[in-house]
Amino acid sequence: MTKPRVAIFDFACCEGCQLQIVNLEEDILNLIELVDVVEWREAMSEQSHEYDIAIIEGSITREEDAKRLEVIRSRAKILIALGACATIGGINRMKNNFDLQEVRSCVYGKDGAMPHLNTQPTKACHEVVEVDYKIHGCPINNAEFARILRALLLGKRPFVPDYPVCVECKARETICRYEYNEICLGPIIRAGCNAPCPAAGFRCFGCRGLVDNPNLQAAQEVMDKYDLTVDDLKQKMVLFNTK
Amino acid sequence: MSKTININVHHITRVEGHGNIVVNISNGTIEKCQWQVPEAPRFFEAMVRGRRYDDIQTIVSRICGICSISHSLVATKAVEDALGLKVTEQTDLVRHLMHYSEQLQSHVLHVGYLVAPDLFGEKSVVPLVPKATEAVKKIIKAHRVANQMSALLAGRITHPVTLTPGGMTRIPTEQELRDLKKTLEDVVPDLVDICKVVLSVAGNLPAFERPTEYVSLRQTNPFYKNNLSAYSFYHGDITSTDLNGKADMPVNQWENVANEYVVPQSTAKWAKWHRDSYFVGALARFNNQAEYLSPLGKTVADMFGLKKGCCNPYMNSVAQLAEAAHVVQASLELIDILLTKGLKPEKLRVSPRAGRGYAAVEAPRGILFHAYEFNKKGECTWANCCIPTNQNHANIQNDFEKLVPQYMHEGQDALRQKLEMLVRAYDPCISCSTHYLHVEFVK
Numbered sequence: 001m002t003k004p005r006v007a008i009f010d011f012a013c014c015e016g017c018q019l020q021i022v023n024l025e026e027d028i029l030n031l032i033e034l035v036d037v038v039e040w041r042e043a044m045s046e047q048s049h050e051y052d053i054a055i056i057e058g059s060i061t062r063e064e065d066a067k068r069l070e071v072i073r074s075r076a077k078i079l080i081a082l083g084a085c086a087t088i089g090g091i092n093r094m095k096n097n098f099d100l101q102e103v104r105s106c107v108y109g110k111d112g113a114m115p116h117l118n119t120q121p122t123k124a125c126h127e128v129v130e131v132d133y134k135i136h137g138c139p140i141n142n143a144e145f146a147r148i149l150r151a152l153l154l155g156k157r158p159f160v161p162d163y164p165v166c167v168e169c170k171a172r173e174t175i176c177r178y179e180y181n182e183i184c185l186g187p188i189i190r191a192g193c194n195a196p197c198p199a200a201g202f203r204c205f206g207c208r209g210l211v212d213n214p215n216l217q218a219a220q221e222v223m224d225k226y227d228l229t230v231d232d233l234k235q236k237m238v239l240f241n242t243k
Numbered sequence: 244m245s246k247t248i249n250i251n252v253h254h255i256t257r258v259e260g261h262g263n264i265v266v267n268i269s270n271g272t273i274e275k276c277q278w279q280v281p282e283a284p285r286f287f288e289a290m291v292r293g294r295r296y297d298d299i300q301t302i303v304s305r306i307c308g309i310c311s312i313s314h315s316l317v318a319t320k321a322v323e324d325a326l327g328l329k330v331t332e333q334t335d336l337v338r339h340l341m342h343y344s345e346q347l348q349s350h351v352l353h354v355g356y357l358v359a360p361d362l363f364g365e366k367s368v369v370p371l372v373p374k375a376t377e378a379v380k381k382i383i384k385a386h387r388v389a390n391q392m393s394a395l396l397a398g399r400i401t402h403p404v405t406l407t408p409g410g411m412t413r414i415p416t417e418q419e420l421r422d423l424k425k426t427l428e429d430v431v432p433d434l435v436d437i438c439k440v441v442l443s444v445a446g447n448l449p450a451f452e453r454p455t456e457y458v459s460l461r462q463t464n465p466f467y468k469n470n471l472s473a474y475s476f477y478h479g480d481i482t483s484t485d486l487n488g489k490a491d492m493p494v495n496q497w498e499n500v501a502n503e504y505v506v507p508q509s510t511a512k513w514a515k516w517h518r519d520s521y522f523v524g525a526l527a528r529f530n531n532q533a534e535y536l537s538p539l540g541k542t543v544a545d546m547f548g549l550k551k552g553c554c555n556p557y558m559n560s561v562a563q564l565a566e567a568a569h570v571v572q573a574s575l576e577l578i579d580i581l582l583t584k585g586l587k588p589e590k591l592r593v594s595p596r597a598g599r600g601y602a603a604v605e606a607p608r609g610i611l612f613h614a615y616e617f618n619k620k621g622e623c624t625w626a627n628c629c630i631p632t633n634q635n636h637a638n639i640q641n642d643f644e645k646l647v648p649q650y651m652h653e654g655q656d657a658l659r660q661k662l663e664m665l666v667r668a669y670d671p672c673i674s675c676s677t678h679y680l681h682v683e684f685v686k
Binding site for chain 2: 026037097201
């Protein structure tokens with residue numbers, strides 16, 4: 001049996017999600033047994049135009065990048081969006097809250113008008129091409145990545161949680177951040193990360209995006225209970241544009 | 244001898260981010276010799292405006308996935324400078340440890356996964372798995388240990404969550420630190436073995452030299468001056484091999500160090516201090532502070548014949564190996580200090596105020612500067628970040644211009660290989676696209 005050919009591509013991002021694949025450490029040796037990695041610029045020099053699975057990291061912020069993604073889509077049987085930049089636009093999407101000409105001159109001064117500094121509103125992959133699977137998070141949880149990839153190789157539809165982070169906090173008995181008077185996005189954000197941030201004493205800031213049908217009523221009740229407003233909550237949703 | 248050479252490396256592989264190498268030689272005349280960076284700009288300094296002081300480190304850690312801890316640390320320090328916050332000695336020690344975990348992780352990744360394939364004549368680490376199985380397993384183990392250390396201290400491996408202005412959201416337990424100590428002690432022999440394997444192929448590092456200016460931090464903190472952390476990654480002033488007895492520059496003057504300038508053939512600005520380019524990274528730190536390396540760090544440097552004053556950029560990878568050994572020993576020392584003092588829970592009390600703050604830390608690939616300004620509500624009104632790779636671009640170009648005439652007689656393939664290896668030696672982190680990073684040349 002020939003192994004599925006996998007190619008990994010990066011667009012506007014920090015490349016931290018690719019790093020999580022490397023961070024599988026010993027398990028990566030097992031994973032690369034199962035597939036034929038034909039292109040992965042950050043890790044290897046080989047390149048290929050023929051692949052079955054394309055893994056896309058990063059968001060789309062330029063016309064040339066949109067075109068490149070369309071070409072990749074046309075070559076791949078399965079396209080996976082890897083990480084928050086690819087699944088929801090990620091931190092790059094904060095740019096969309098500003099006037100883009102002003103953003104350019106803010107960072108580059110009078111040079112900001114130069115054509116190579118062209119930038120468009122940040123898009124997630126699915127806003128440009130059809131995406132078959134999404135691996136959420138900033139960065140991704142690499143155990144989830146390995147699980148999803150293995151499911152795909154077995155021809156199964158991978159399981160991705162559609163319940164909020166609060167479920168995982170409860171399961172690991174983490175004290176709720178609201179008990180410390182902090183605003184946490186856990187009630188409305190998709191689980192699957194195993195809630196590492198609240199366990200380390202930090203609020204959830206929403207890097208995995210909203211659950212499909214966020215329970216706004218419950219979120220409102222949490223806000224009421226702690227004398228907070230929905231506006232307070234929305235302020236915290238700016239980072240990963242889940243507002 | 245080949246008289247016509249056309250090298251066009253589009254998106255050089257095994258580096259973080261996107262860079263191009265273009266060299267055209269016609270009838271023995273160099274017509275074009277360029278290092279280009281076509282990375283998509285991401286505008287972080289614009290995006291943080293309006294965000295609260297305690298969201299800054301969460302946003303800017305996303306500048307870079309490999310040095311996210313350094314970005315978070317320098318942002319937190321700059322915010323603390325702006326808000327006039329002092330942290331406890333305990334917080335400072337834990338942050339140091341967290342920072343060391345990233346140096347170890349990044350250096351092992353860079354030398355083991357990205358540079359070693361060149362030295363073994365392979366295109367990636369994958370063919371090395373059957374060829375040098377034990378060595379690859381040791382590299383993976385050292386990388387895993389570093390990541391476990393990050394996970395413990397930063398709350399996650401990449402993009403830390405325990406850092407917050409004024410302190411830490413979580414302090415490790417004494418038991419966790421004792422376990423970490425054991426893990427680090429256990430990885431020391433593996434690091435030595437990794438160094439021996441690299442040494443066996445170190446003859447493939449080109450013997451290319453070009454004197455330049457080396458810029459890094461130098462320790463000023465009296466507490467750390469008396470221990471292994473005297474070799475500074477985290478505190479101190481900005482120093483240079485070109486100072487000739489002049490005083491180091493305080494960190495809040497960093498905008499006068501990373502002087503940006505326009506090159507005639509380039510639309511982008513590069514950085515210079517005392518000459519038209521400078522070098523930041525492990526070799527710069529080594530050239531400024533080699534005498535403070537830990538015993539094992541010195542042993543590793545000696546193994547490779549690395550000496551203070553080295554001006555071979557390819558030796559940056561060797562300096563990284565020496566630093567990898569050093570940070571393990573420096574970490575063990577800091578863990579002992581923490582355990583002797585005993586760990587205490589900390590209470591954070593932070594109130595916003597208006598002000599501007601500056602900070603610098605050493606990212607694995609060189610000195611990293613951030614600055615922020617806040618209004619009285621604690622909302623960010625201005626930001627400026629200057630990343631190490633940005634500071635190295637001009638120096639890479641200058642190396643290209645000396646290297647190409649020196650090695651063009653070896654022919655196209657050998658020259659391309661040397662140029663690619665040179666870029667990799669700098670351990671560039673190009674997607675750290677922030678300020679004036681976007682380098683493109685007028686054709």
